Amino acid sequence: MADDDHIEAVLARLSRPQKLALVRGATDPEGTATGYLSGVEEAGIPPFRLVDGPLGIRAEGQRATAFPASIATAATFDPDLARQQGAAMGREAAALGQDALLAPGVNIIRVPHCGRNFEYLSEDPVHAGAVGAGLIDGIQSADVVATVKHFVANNQETHRTTVSTEVDERTLRELYLPPFRSAVDAGVGSVMTAYNRVNGTHMSDHGRLVGDVLKSEWGFNGYVVSDWYGLESTVGAANAGMDVEMPGVAAPGAAEAANSDTADDAEEFEWPDGIPDATRAGLFGDPLVEAIDSGEVPAERLDDMVRRVLGQMDRFGRLDGSRTAAEDGASDDQAGELDSQRHRDIAADVAARGTVLLDNDGVLPLADGADVAVIGPNIDEPKLGGGGSSETTPVHSVTPVAGIESRAEGAVTTAFGVPQIESVSLFDLLPFVGEDDDTDGTAADIAQQDPSLDDAVDAAAAADVAVVFVRDATTEARDRDSLALPGQQDDLVSAVAATNENTVVVVRSGGPVELPWREDVAAVLEQWYPGQADGDAAAAVLYGDRDPSGRLPVTFAPEGEYPTAGAERRYPGVDDEVHYDEDVFIGYRHFDDEDADPTYPFGHGHSYATFEYGDAEITGEWTVAVPVKNAADRPGREVIQAYVRPPSVDGVDRPRRELAGFEAVQLDADEQKTVALTLDDLAFSRYDPNSGWTVDTGTYTVEIGRSSRDIRTTVPVDR
Numbered sequence: 001m002a003d004d005d006h007i008e009a010v011l012a013r014l015s016r017p018q019k020l021a022l023v024r025g026a027t028d029p030e031g032t033a034t035g036y037l038s039g040v041e042e043a044g045i046p047p048f049r050l051v052d053g054p055l056g057i058r059a060e061g062q063r064a065t066a067f068p069a070s071i072a073t074a075a076t077f078d079p080d081l082a083r084q085q086g087a088a089m090g091r092e093a094a095a096l097g098q099d100a101l102l103a104p105g106v107n108i109i110r111v112p113h114c115g116r117n118f119e120y121l122s123e124d125p126v127h128a129g130a131v132g133a134g135l136i137d138g139i140q141s142a143d144v145v146a147t148v149k150h151f152v153a154n155n156q157e158t159h160r161t162t163v164s165t166e167v168d169e170r171t172l173r174e175l176y177l178p179p180f181r182s183a184v185d186a187g188v189g190s191v192m193t194a195y196n197r198v199n200g201t202h203m204s205d206h207g208r209l210v211g212d213v214l215k216s217e218w219g220f221n222g223y224v225v226s227d228w229y230g231l232e233s234t235v236g237a238a239n240a241g242m243d244v245e246m247p248g249v250a251a252p253g254a255a256e257a258a259n260s261d262t263a264d265d266a267e268e269f270e271w272p273d274g275i276p277d278a279t280r281a282g283l284f285g286d287p288l289v290e291a292i293d294s295g296e297v298p299a300e301r302l303d304d305m306v307r308r309v310l311g312q313m314d315r316f317g318r319l320d321g322s323r324t325a326a327e328d329g330a331s332d333d334q335a336g337e338l339d340s341q342r343h344r345d346i347a348a349d350v351a352a353r354g355t356v357l358l359d360n361d362g363v364l365p366l367a368d369g370a371d372v373a374v375i376g377p378n379i380d381e382p383k384l385g386g387g388g389s390s391e392t393t394p395v396h397s398v399t400p401v402a403g404i405e406s407r408a409e410g411a412v413t414t415a416f417g418v419p420q421i422e423s424v425s426l427f428d429l430l431p432f433v434g435e436d437d438d439t440d441g442t443a444a445d446i447a448q449q450d451p452s453l454d455d456a457v458d459a460a461a462a463a464d465v466a467v468v469f470v471r472d473a474t475t476e477a478r479d480r481d482s483l484a485l486p487g488q489q490d491d492l493v494s495a496v497a498a499t500n501e502n503t504v505v506v507v508r509s510g511g512p513v514e515l516p517w518r519e520d521v522a523a524v525l526e527q528w529y530p531g532q533a534d535g536d537a538a539a540a541v542l543y544g545d546r547d548p549s550g551r552l553p554v555t556f557a558p559e560g561e562y563p564t565a566g567a568e569r570r571y572p573g574v575d576d577e578v579h580y581d582e583d584v585f586i587g588y589r590h591f592d593d594e595d596a597d598p599t600y601p602f603g604h605g606h607s608y609a610t611f612e613y614g615d616a617e618i619t620g621e622w623t624v625a626v627p628v629k630n631a632a633d634r635p636g637r638e639v640i641q642a643y644v645r646p647p648s649v650d651g652v653d654r655p656r657r658e659l660a661g662f663e664a665v666q667l668d669a670d671e672q673k674t675v676a677l678t679l680d681d682l683a684f685s686r687y688d689p690n691s692g693w694t695v696d697t698g699t700y701t702v703e704i705g706r707s708s709r710d711i712r713t714t715v716p717v718d719r
């Protein structure tokens with residue numbers, strides 16, 4: 001039977017209450033899922049479990065591989081490695097009995113302060129789209145539904161549940177929608193809507209963006225799921241094209257928490273900023289029945305919702321029992337796999353490959369026998385991720401100290417220097433969650449001795465090299481107040497750098513941070529949130545076992561120079577509206593437009609090797625070929641980036657250059673390869689609100705280089 005016929009046959013047998021069980025979440029009897037559809041046993045439809053994402057699997061009470069933060073995956077500029085990570089996460093989700101993973105997050109990094117930048121991929125839509133597609137392809141290769149989120153224009157955590165993003169059509173089309181479009185083209189099974197409004201309409205009620213653009217125009221045929229407690233209405237949402245309400249049931253204790261707070265005074269309880277009202281549930285239950293009976297929602301809409309859910313269940317083998325057979329060992333990927341050696345290796349691979357060497361005066365790679373002082377307030381705990389729904393608890397993890405100790409051949413000394421930086425978590429903000437008593441067995445739980453700056457300086461003075469590990473602390477539901485490193489870490493770096501000229505700083509941050517001492521130190525590495533492989537990955541790059549082949553997916557600049565700086569209207573918004581007045585000029589587009597030099601540009605990152613670029617040539621429509629040679633005496637990995645500079649057109653303000661494609665290559669010492677990059681029509685297009693995607697006639701320049709500010713060769717293209 002053809003798939004469609006099969007689904008129609010199943011659908012035809014379902015009663016209305018049975019259909020509702022497929023569109024409204026319920027409580028997972030096993031308690032592991034983040035979201036649960038109970039299925040319809042009588043009709044052979046099994047329960048369906050959705051789980052967070054995107055740094056690994058966050059199944060309640062379970063451990064799983066803690067992969068690096070998504071921004072680190074993106075920094076690899078390697079969609080194939082992203083695919084491997086996705087496949088590993090898919091297999092882990094399967095092993096934990098889950099059916100859909102709530103990943104990847106592809107929101108564009110617009111505001112450097114956003115508390116969730118670590119869960120996202122890039123300030124550039126082509127880059128985010130390519131890495132996101134790799135993750136999706138991987139997740140779904142393990143027969144687990146990928147859920148691209150949060151659709152759309154959810155680019156800050158402040159007021160995320162109420163704020164309206166005021167954005168024009170061109171900006172939406174050119175920057176914020178494309179990664180979702182790429183996800184749909186990659187065959188993503190599910191899309192999660194965002195909590196925010198766009199131009200005044202809540203995303204779950206947004207008929208134009210959900211129904212017209214996503215479903216009709218792009219042809220998305222999977223299901224659209226709400227963010228948790230993020231369904232705004234019954235009628236508006238059903239008619240807009242929402243298919244599944246999650247979690248569908250109030251959070252245990254939420255109503256009590258809301259009521260108890262108001263017991264003493266008459267004021268209405270207010271949910272903390274960034275936290276949705278967790279009593280809000282059941283809109284796709286009885287209210288949907290009533291709306292259908294009253295004719296406000298067509299009955300066909302419910303069938304369409306169910307058809308879409310069943311379609312994905314069928315596509316991934318949940319309806320015909322093939323999945324159950326797989327769990328008995330029929331196929332490796334389908335049966336799942338948890339915390340295996342290959343998953344540990346992938347986590348380590350992504351962490352190392354995503355590490356960006358921001359500066360290096362030659363101190364790196366370290367000599368095997370160097371005596372090293374490992375310094376920093378959190379050197380005894382791995383930096384797994386940021387706070388919130390992506391928190392993953394690993395079976396195994398490596399602290400910075402442990403990683404360096406196991407690799408170093410010289411002496412290793414340690415010092416904390418300044419007080420520990422505490423992690424922050426969305427869960428600490430939830431009024432109905434008790435004291436966080438979980439311990440993941442990492443050294444974070446061990447009380448530190450009084451840290452002393454003098455000890456750190458003494459350790460640095462006695463060593464050949466001082467490696468200082470610093471970090472920020474970010475979480476879902478909260479933006480950062482500042483781009484400065486928290487606590488006294490800047491003082492620590494400065495004091496160590498004043499003592500030892502071979503000071504290397506390893507930064508762990510969820511996005512751009514300010515590094516005021518960067519010219520006083522010998523090298524700076526950006527490791528993002530490296531996940532469970534933390535110390536091993538750091539050591540592999542520091543000692544040169546791995547080339548630091550990460551490149552920046554976001555521009556690093558002083559806080560005051562971002563396009564959102566100093567303009568409350570733009571961020572965090574005024575009267576619950578955030579105006580994207582900078583239009584398409586975010587990230588490197590902004591710095592190019594302003595002729596301003598960022599601290600580190602988009603695409604930047606050194607290698608331990610040295611690459612020489614030959615002349616680019618057009619070899620086909622529109623393929624650009626460029627010879628790249630590794631001129632060093634060691635292997636290295638280069639990320640070749642192609643940008644397009646458009647011709648100037650009267651009355652149209654376009655970015656000076658836009659990323660059109662990229663390719664990562666591994667080259668042995670002295671090896672040369674010709675790298676071909678094929679550019680699609682969109683690479684030359686702009687979105688015209690009247691005529692849609694438009695390629696202006698004229699001469700374009702394809703720029704090939706190492707970063708957006710390090711162009712090595714150019715070639716003209718007439719269109």
Ligand code: BGC
Nearest residue numbers: 034052053102149227228389
């Ligand atoms: C987040 C989603 C997440 C969901 C379920 C929400 O707070 O915005 O990204 O998947 O919770 O945990």
